[in-house]
Amino acid sequence: MGPVHVARTDRTESFRTLVRGQLPRLYSIARSLVGDDAEDALQDCMLKAFQRFDQLSEVAAGPAWLKSILIHCCYDHGRAKARRPSQVDFDEAERFSLYRKIAYEDPFPYSDSLHLDFLQEFGREDVRAVLMRLPLLYRTPLVLVYMEGFLVKEVANMLAVPLGTVLARLHRGRKLFEKQMWEYAEESGLLRKDAR
Amino acid sequence: MISCAEAVRQLWDYLDAVLDEVDRTTVEEHLRRCRRCCGELEFAVELRRFLARAGGEVIPTDILRRLNDTLEELGP
Numbered sequence: 001m002g003p004v005h006v007a008r009t010d011r012t013e014s015f016r017t018l019v020r021g022q023l024p025r026l027y028s029i030a031r032s033l034v035g036d037d038a039e040d041a042l043q044d045c046m047l048k049a050f051q052r053f054d055q056l057s058e059v060a061a062g063p064a065w066l067k068s069i070l071i072h073c074c075y076d077h078g079r080a081k082a083r084r085p086s087q088v089d090f091d092e093a094e095r096f097s098l099y100r101k102i103a104y105e106d107p108f109p110y111s112d113s114l115h116l117d118f119l120q121e122f123g124r125e126d127v128r129a130v131l132m133r134l135p136l137l138y139r140t141p142l143v144l145v146y147m148e149g150f151l152v153k154e155v156a157n158m159l160a161v162p163l164g165t166v167l168a169r170l171h172r173g174r175k176l177f178e179k180q181m182w183e184y185a186e187e188s189g190l191l192r193k194d195a196r
Numbered sequence: 197m198i199s200c201a202e203a204v205r206q207l208w209d210y211l212d213a214v215l216d217e218v219d220r221t222t223v224e225e226h227l228r229r230c231r232r233c234c235g236e237l238e239f240a241v242e243l244r245r246f247l248a249r250a251g252g253e254v255i256p257t258d259i260l261r262r263l264n265d266t267l268e269e270l271g272p
Contacts, residue, residue, distance in 0.1 A: 009271075016267050023263055027255040039259050043266055050270050097204075099239045115239045119246045127250035145212065146244055147251030152214055167214060174208060178243075 015053050018062045019046060025063075025148075026070050032143040033074040035132055041077045045070040068158045071140065078136040088135060090172060098178035107191040121190040122181070133180045138173035141166050198226050203233045207240050 019026075026045065030038035049069050056065055102118050111117045122130075131139050144155045156166045185191050203226040209215050210223045227233055255263075 012271050015270065019267055020264070023260065024255050027259070027263075028251060028253045031253045032251060039262065042263055046263070046266055046270070098243075099236050115235075116242060119242060122246070124250050124253075127247070142247070143251070146247035149248065149251070152212055163214075167209070167212075170212070171208070 011053065012050075014059070015050055018059070019049070019066065022063050022066050026066060029067065029143065029148055030070060030074055032128065032131060032147055033071070033136065033140060034078045035128065037074075037077040041070065041073045044073040044076070048073065064154070064158060068160070071144075071158060074140075075136060088176065090175075093172070093175040093179045096175060096179040096182075098182060101182055105191075107185075118185070121185060126184065126188070126190075130177065130180045130184045133184070134173060134176050138169055138176055140173075141170040142173040142177060145170060197229065198222055200226075200230060200233050203227065203230065204236050207233075207237060211240055211244060 023042075026042055027038060030041045030045075034041050045066065049066055052069070056062060099115065102115050106114065108114055108117045131142065134142070140159070141152075141155055144150045144158070145152060150158070152166050152170065153163055156163045159166065203223055206215060206219060206223050210220060215223065227237055
């Protein structure tokens with residue numbers, strides 16, 4: 001076995017070690033971003049990352065680098081299925097406040113913790129279903145910041161966009177999410193008394 | 197003191213810790229005095245917790261095995 005082959009074997013093993021340590025987190029992100037396509041997106045991510053592994057200058061940057069590649073793979077998978085931003089009524093979403101809507105509609109008249117009761121109607125799968133109604137562009141910062149716990153500036157680095165862009169998408173994503181939560185609750189019968 | 201509309205507009209940026217010191221102080225001052233906005237703040241905090249609880253999905257064993265198989269197939 002020559003020195004070149006040994007170096008390439010070491011490189012492959014370093015890559016495997018990096019990816020193995022990140023697989024649970026990467027899967028969780030992909031599942032929230034592209035649902036049932038998560039495994040395919042992760043397979044693509046591993047192949048692309050392996051091809052580009054020489055470009056990674058320091059091992060410490062590996063986890064963030066992998067997540068960045070994964071998100072772009074998720075974009076590729078989600079693009080065909082996602083609703084385009086132009087199909088979404090942002091003006092209506094901008095005016096929408098879930099807090100005020102719940103208070104106004106008062107879906108659980110005998111409750112003294114109305115807003116919490118509303119949230120408790122949603123299981124994990126309901127949350128995912130609501131998220132999947134959002135365009136991927138706006139779903140992504142919601143998932144990364146609120147579900148996966150990354151800082152806004154870390155997300156800006158992962159997406160390679162300015163901080164202001166992430167903040168704007170986060171704001172729109174939240175508004176769309178709130179509006180879709182209400183619509184989903186109505187459509188799914190979560191607000192009916194007999195569903196409680 | 198800033199208006200309720202302005203405080204609510206900045207509420208999430210406040211929770212996301214992206215406001216500068218001046219804006220953060222202004223929002224906090226408003227929240228100390230305004231019960232209506234406190235309700236919105238509590239709901240926003242709960243909504244953040246609610247989303248955090250929905251994250252962190254565990255990778256199923258069969259998917260983990262297939263992904264590890266792919267990793268093993270990569271090589272020089």
